[in-house]
Amino acid sequence: MAMKFEKTGEGAYMLDVCGYVCPHPQIYCKKSLEKMNEGDVVEVILDNPSSVETITQMCEQVGHEVLDKKTEGGKIYMKIKKG
Amino acid sequence: MADQENNKKGQIWAFLITGIVILISLLYYKANIYYMYLVAYMWFGFAYGMMLQYGRFCFASASRDLFAAGVPRMAVGILVALIFFSLIQATLASTNMSTFHPAPFGIHTLISGMIFGVGMVLAGGCASGSLYKIGEGNGTSFLAAFFGLCIGQAVFVDVKWFNFLIPQKWVDSALAKGLPADKMTSSFDTYLAGYVWNQPTLQMSHTKAISDAFPGALKYFVGDSLLNALIPATVLLIVIYWVWIRKGFMKKRAKQKGGATGFGDELAGLWNMITASKRTTLMGVLIGIVAGLHIFVMKGLQIKFGVGNFGQLLTRMGHTGDVSIRGTVFDPGYWYITSQEGQLGAWILEKFGWNMRDNIFFGINNGLPEPWRNPALWMSLGIIFGAMAMARLNNEFKFKLPKGELIAWGLIGGLLMGWGSRPALGCNIGAFFIRVAGGDPSGWLYGIGMVGGAFIGVKFFNWWSERKMAKEMEAF
Numbered sequence: 001m002a003m004k005f006e007k008t009g010e011g012a013y014m015l016d017v018c019g020y021v022c023p024h025p026q027i028y029c030k031k032s033l034e035k036m037n038e039g040d041v042v043e044v045i046l047d048n049p050s051s052v053e054t055i056t057q058m059c060e061q062v063g064h065e066v067l068d069k070k071t072e073g074g075k076i077y078m079k080i081k082k083g
Numbered sequence: 084m085a086d087q088e089n090n091k092k093g094q095i096w097a098f099l100i101t102g103i104v105i106l107i108s109l110l111y112y113k114a115n116i117y118y119m120y121l122v123a124y125m126w127f128g129f130a131y132g133m134m135l136q137y138g139r140f141c142f143a144s145a146s147r148d149l150f151a152a153g154v155p156r157m158a159v160g161i162l163v164a165l166i167f168f169s170l171i172q173a174t175l176a177s178t179n180m181s182t183f184h185p186a187p188f189g190i191h192t193l194i195s196g197m198i199f200g201v202g203m204v205l206a207g208g209c210a211s212g213s214l215y216k217i218g219e220g221n222g223t224s225f226l227a228a229f230f231g232l233c234i235g236q237a238v239f240v241d242v243k244w245f246n247f248l249i250p251q252k253w254v255d256s257a258l259a260k261g262l263p264a265d266k267m268t269s270s271f272d273t274y275l276a277g278y279v280w281n282q283p284t285l286q287m288s289h290t291k292a293i294s295d296a297f298p299g300a301l302k303y304f305v306g307d308s309l310l311n312a313l314i315p316a317t318v319l320l321i322v323i324y325w326v327w328i329r330k331g332f333m334k335k336r337a338k339q340k341g342g343a344t345g346f347g348d349e350l351a352g353l354w355n356m357i358t359a360s361k362r363t364t365l366m367g368v369l370i371g372i373v374a375g376l377h378i379f380v381m382k383g384l385q386i387k388f389g390v391g392n393f394g395q396l397l398t399r400m401g402h403t404g405d406v407s408i409r410g411t412v413f414d415p416g417y418w419y420i421t422s423q424e425g426q427l428g429a430w431i432l433e434k435f436g437w438n439m440r441d442n443i444f445f446g447i448n449n450g451l452p453e454p455w456r457n458p459a460l461w462m463s464l465g466i467i468f469g470a471m472a473m474a475r476l477n478n479e480f481k482f483k484l485p486k487g488e489l490i491a492w493g494l495i496g497g498l499l500m501g502w503g504s505r506p507a508l509g510c511n512i513g514a515f516f517i518r519v520a521g522g523d524p525s526g527w528l529y530g531i532g533m534v535g536g537a538f539i540g541v542k543f544f545n546w547w548s549e550r551k552m553a554k555e556m557e558a559f
Binding site for chain 1: 139141143144147148151152153154156204207208216219221223224327328331359360362363474477478479481483486487489541544545548549551552555556558559
């Protein structure tokens with residue numbers, strides 16, 4: 001298990017924090033967004049349900065946009081656009 | 084299609100888990116009516132587990148998510164629960180149906196809270212949070228609960244390792260209590276008998292000022308609920324809004340209105356913060372109510388069976404080996420985590436030949452019942468079952484074996500939680516939530532310590548994750 005933060009294209013990133021429990025997913029998500037430019041999009045992959053609640057509220061408060069959220073095979077995929 | 088199938092599987096699992104809990108209840112009923120006391124604990128645990136899982140309710144995330152991500156969801160949920168619980172506590176106290184008792188007040192509560200606070204951030208969940216996450220299949224939480232809360236706590240109360248920290252006056256004071264020498268052998272015993280028991284207890288309704296000014300039932304509502312819980316909780320909600328939410332909300336509001344904002348907008352902002360996570364706030368309300376109902380039911384059962392402690396019922400049933408020399412077992416009469424895990428740890432260690440009854444904690448106060456006759460332990464198991472049923476219903480159950488760094492965080496965090504819960508005689512539930520709602524200001528002292536500890540834990544994780552992020556970003 002290792003955290004992965006990769007640049008997947010121009011202005012596109014992927015953060016994989018599967019296996020991690022609170023508070024790691026939300027901390028890594030916040031830090032990833034801090035490293036990105038406005039308008040960039042990150043796909044966050046996680047499997048800790050309570051972190052999703054926190055990340056969603058964090059985005060709403062700060063002004064990031066959650067473009068998509070889906071669950072597949074026990075993993076949660078969130079697409080977030082930095083605001 | 085796959086989703087539908089998973090939903091169906093989840094529902095079957097949830098029914099199966101609930102069925103097992105019903106079956107356990109029936110078996111106990113058949114064995115002896117006195118076990119209904121134990122069954123009541125189990126079902127309240129089941130209800131807590133369902134609510135905790137659904138609301139993602141964890142005291143660790145209250146301060147942690149505020150400091151780490153600026154999200155007040157959980158802090159708000161806990162304060163809402165506290166408000167409702169304190170009102171019910173006051174109602175029960177005024178009708179003599181409360182099982183609440185205040186704890187010795189002193190600096191130890193603050194220090195203990197701080198150790199626990201660091202632990203819960205490292206472990207990824209508080210004491211009850213770790214239990215509900217076990218119900219979600221989380222292996223790190225299992226490590227924290229088993230090695231920290233169970234084994235770590237049991238060892239902590241039974242060893243002499245901390246004698247070098249004990250001043251002579253504690254030793255003298257402990258000896259003067261005249262307790263049986265064979266039940267007072269550990270560092271924790273000397274700390275308990277020589278220091279903690281000498282500290283005053285404080286309950287707002289029992290202070291002279293409050294009981295003189297508000298005689299009768301009103302003293303519980305004014306002293307315990309209003310002064311000790313409602314006002315501080317409301318002030319905290321306003322502070323959280325002011326520091327973390329207000330700026331962003333008012334900016335949005337001004338943009339929407341295209342002009343100046345006023346007091347009405349501030350109130351809207353506060354309300355918006357409270358309702359931002361509906362499931363957490365709703366569960367906060369429900370948890371507050373159920374925790375109050377739990378006290379009512381346990382007190383009712385005590386009256387029905389004519390006892391003040393489950394140890395008396397165990398003795399009546401002939402299980403004298405389960406109880407302490409006072410004839411008691413750990414039976415808080417309300418939501419409480421950690422002491423029962425310590426009992427399970429001690430029970431396991433006894434199987435390896437460790438004498439766990441030669442101390443005050445098990446030998447004199449809490450007894451060491453077989454796990455299947457331990458009422459509070461059934462509450463903890465109920466939490467796991469309830470959370471598992473809810474997680475299965477929502478397709479959120481997943482076995483996650485602890486790997487890599489999480490093993491270290493789970494073990495260290497669990498140990499700190501176990502050790503941090505003992506000196507204050509409780510954890511985030513017993514030493515904070517229950518005490519604050521019951522009118523005992525020492526609950527706030529524990530809470531302040533816990534928040535301070537969480538801040539340290541978050542600082543550490545921030546540093547740790549920053550290092551890892553920098554490494555990841557070397558590639559681009």
